[in-house]
Amino acid sequence: MSLPHALLTSLLERPCSGLELSRRFERSIGFFWPASHQQIYKELGKLEHSGWVESTAEEGARGRKKSYRVLPEGKNELQRWVQQAEDATPLRDALMVRLRAEAVLGSTDAINDLCHRLAQHRHRLAIYQEIEQRDFANRELSRAEQLQYLVLQSGLATEATQAEFCDRALTLLASWRDAKD
Amino acid sequence: MSLPHALLTSLLERPCSGLELSRRFERSIGFFWPASHQQIYKELGKLEHSGWVESTAEEGARGRKKSYRVLPEGKNELQRWVQQAEDATPLRDALMVRLRAEAVLGSTDAINDLCHRLAQHRHRLAIYQEIEQRDFANRELSRAEQLQYLVLQSGLATEATQAEFCDRALTLLASWRDAKD
């Protein structure tokens, strides 16, 4: 469970409100650990209860903006967590299940999902490439930026690999479908 | 939610008991949609309730082996589901969160997780390569086998990409750590 530590990281980069965190997640850490605003608010509550962050607002101030910042205990906790080794979260890919189903059914209907997924991966790839051009191209990078770039490169590689796979699979299935006619 | 359809697929390949399904999952479909035996038993109950599979045992036969097979309605449902397009399940990668945390903390402690993950990905890669040699190398493949091979190739590509990334990241972080001494 990495959400609390993802939030600590983001809040260390810059203290802010829950909604602003939510927005920043959507175009940075959230690519690798997505979270809805509901989840973020709930988790911020837990972080505050643990004494890892503090907020600028009394209890029960619904509707009024709160700003959170990380406390020393929170930073300690993050440092402790970063050192830990952890198994990769098991991947779950419905497309692979569809292809296996296709193998027993003898149809070519998984083409729909393949097309959809191909578009999705290409879209993400484009987003990542845009970020790469905007933030990391043609200049000296600080140590922190090099690490951020590294993470982005992982995303680039992942999406490229998946898009390429969809492309190959699509070619194969389409050839079978056309041969049938 | 693809577990029911993964089970239908596996049961169509061969009717069997819950535990046998669980074991087969561990070395085939489970690579792409893992499931514990508890989950499988529960889901088999739902599938039977929906009229998609039937079992050879009366109610409340705890401890006695049941065998499940897919009913025509179950096959219909699977055919319907295969045609659907679906977003990729959002990836969650704690390692990327660690690297982002490292960027703000200025340490090199994510090396631990990087090593662990590198070993894990290489291990899986070796398993996949073994399956490739055993089941798909140097022979003509049926249509169904070609599809199974395709799915395996996705696994091979994914693990190779991730292992390669860990390797690169590890080299970078280790060089920083050593420069510090």
Next chain:
DNA sequence: ACAACCATGTAAGTAGTTACATGATTTA
């Protein structure tokens, strides 16, 4: 008869999703 294992489950808890509620602030 006892252990080891095969086989099927129950129970409690967690992380995340979806839908909805409500207060505060800005803008037309």
Next chain:
DNA sequence: TAAATCATGTAACTACTTACATGGTTGT
């Protein structure tokens, strides 16, 4: 002053995990 938007939440639900329970079969 009404609508839109900003901002913070609650409630119900689902998939999955972890720990435990229990019955049946096989081998010594």
